[in-house]
Amino acid sequence: MKIISGGVCAAKGFRAAGLHCGIRRNKSKKDLALIVSDVPAQTAAVYTTNKVQGAPIAVTRRHLADGTARAVICNSGNANTCNADGEHVAAQMCQLTGNALGLKSGDIAVASTGVIGQPLDVTPIANALPDLVKTLSQQGGEDAAEAIMTTDTTRKEYALEFKLDGKICRMGAIAKGSGMVHPNMATMLIFITTDANIPSPLLQKALREDCEESFHMVSVDGDTSTNDMVLIMANAMAGNAPIAADSEDYRTFCAALRKLTVNLCREIARDGEGASRLLTCNVTGAASLSAARQAAKAVICSSLIKTAIFGADANWGRVLCALGYGLAELDPDRVDVSFSSAAGEIAVCKNGQGLAFSEERAKEILTQDEVTINAKIGGGTHCATAWGCDLSYEYVRINGDYRT
């Protein structure tokens, strides 16, 4: 398995484009993205579990009911959520995109991200679609990645190559996610493309299971978005035989998917609103998988831990505290905690009690760009990893006046 360039266009038969159509006032910020497969693609998706859902989600659900799609249209700057005519606008976006591409409306998936509760005018999208289609290319992944960004400070894309059935396959993605990001629900916007040949029910299974250990384990701020969607299109152009359930090829495909999604999780957490460092929590010794996940998520979601990490303060008591309220059962006397980073590792708590440690050494470890909290929570065999970020002044600034 090797990392390659090309992002969402790395896989055979995918083209993309992104431009500024006018939803955003800032003309230098692209706000409309399009990803197209040259041939029909088996398609799967996981959506937010928020009871308030953006109109695009309802439309995309309908259009993916047959397990196939040809394209994704996505705007930033407006979530098209809580609007009276939201579904009509989302359906129009698909209709217009279909017309411009010579495809049926039902072949198009649609997504929107941005402010909730402001009507989305379809006019700038309609006006821009001819140009957007004209600029579709295999080099368009970067533009598409830029166009779906909101408060993201970095473009997020990734791609890799692997072999199935003797054929070279590729998988690539673009992602956006910085605030309103929380585990246990499909999070953010993630569009994945692959030229592997995999039937949509199996693709759906692979994606759903992967999310449990990837996007559902990321939190920036504990708020679950109304518009989150992870979508994967597989167009079979690599020429491999269809992947069968429980096969070696299926395991290879899932491993590639996990490598890609974990990378995006880390990028999203690292770019969390206002974040100055990526925070990873590794939990081991749990009695069950769900306890391991709960524990890891409680740690990365704690505002007190997040601010301590911002201040590079080795306040391990807050880790014990978060484990204590995050878990239904915990024997504090069996908890060990250490902090680690590129600068090394320091043990701070053993069997629920503090160890003597050098504050200076701890500071050295905690001031790195990536910091990991390691918590052994008992004698069990289950483990889990969650990703988050520190909580900084900048998060408050960004969200204190988001709409203006």
Added chain:
Amino acid sequence: MKIISGGVCAAKGFRAAGLHCGIRRNKSKKDLALIVSDVPAQTAAVYTTNKVQGAPIAVTRRHLADGTARAVICNSGNANTCNADGEHVAAQMCQLTGNALGLKSGDIAVASTGVIGQPLDVTPIANALPDLVKTLSQQGGEDAAEAIMTTDTTRKEYALEFKLDGKICRMGAIAKGSGMVHPNMATMLIFITTDANIPSPLLQKALREDCEESFHMVSVDGDTSTNDMVLIMANAMAGNAPIAADSEDYRTFCAALRKLTVNLCREIARDGEGASRLLTCNVTGAASLSAARQAAKAVICSSLIKTAIFGADANWGRVLCALGYGLAELDPDRVDVSFSSAAGEIAVCKNGQGLAFSEERAKEILTQDEVTINAKIGGGTHCATAWGCDLSYEYVRINGDYRT
């Protein structure tokens, strides 16, 4: 029912004191408090549900097993949690206090608040106890209130007077709580005294039920402390006949308790770490009481809503979003939202969709010291209130380096 002065010493037969004993480095900050009843008091308590619990909680539980107590000793500056000798130290604090007062160790409740995981040296407490006992007085409530403060910026005390059985009764309290405050568990440290005559099982029932609608509905930062405790002592010195279950007197007692606890909830939320304004959420129209409470808590816990309130930004979409993930069931089309304060009220969302409103008028309403979010979430009859605060730069500063 009328508000009176005197705080935790307003009720007959209670004295208090507070001083600096040396747990904290800052000599101007009191760090040891004592509250004493002249006669044995029926006593009830509600504790944190965190699985990691401070050593004082284990000791206090044992000492209150018989439903009575005479005194509470409490230090700030160190939580005495996750320490090898923690229970021994907490027991010693009771023993020393009992000795100084001429009481049994089992008559003393103990509480600690501050940093987790640093051994608590009992020496400064032992040295200070003679002075502490000597300064006990009916005027000592303020000193005690100061001595239990941590990051609190204001002393929190309250007292009121009411009639039971033709006799004047009084109830007073001191409280501390500013960070690591979250609902659904006993939160903060609250010591309540009353001279009403009420048997401890009924007192326990009244306190437990009250907490559901008071302290369990407050959140500053979503982190549940390891050391939270709400304790009430009733010494019967008002001379009323013992309150009976389901009586008019019981209802009067509960109403007084509610008035006192809600006041403290508001004070704690208003003084949340870094808070610039008190945030109240009133939910109506819920199908069940638990749904109403869940909804109100989801709103006040949302980092995105808290930062929007800090920025006085009428971003009601985030309210819909929080309701959507906070509730198991929600029909967004039946949700109405308004913001209100001393400056008036402004409706921003009707039937799940945005209303046209003046941003200027919204700003006027949202820049007040107290802001209320009103959410009608359906056609049900249940309602609930929760209290929180905005999320500011100051919260990050306070918690970025708490230990040093």
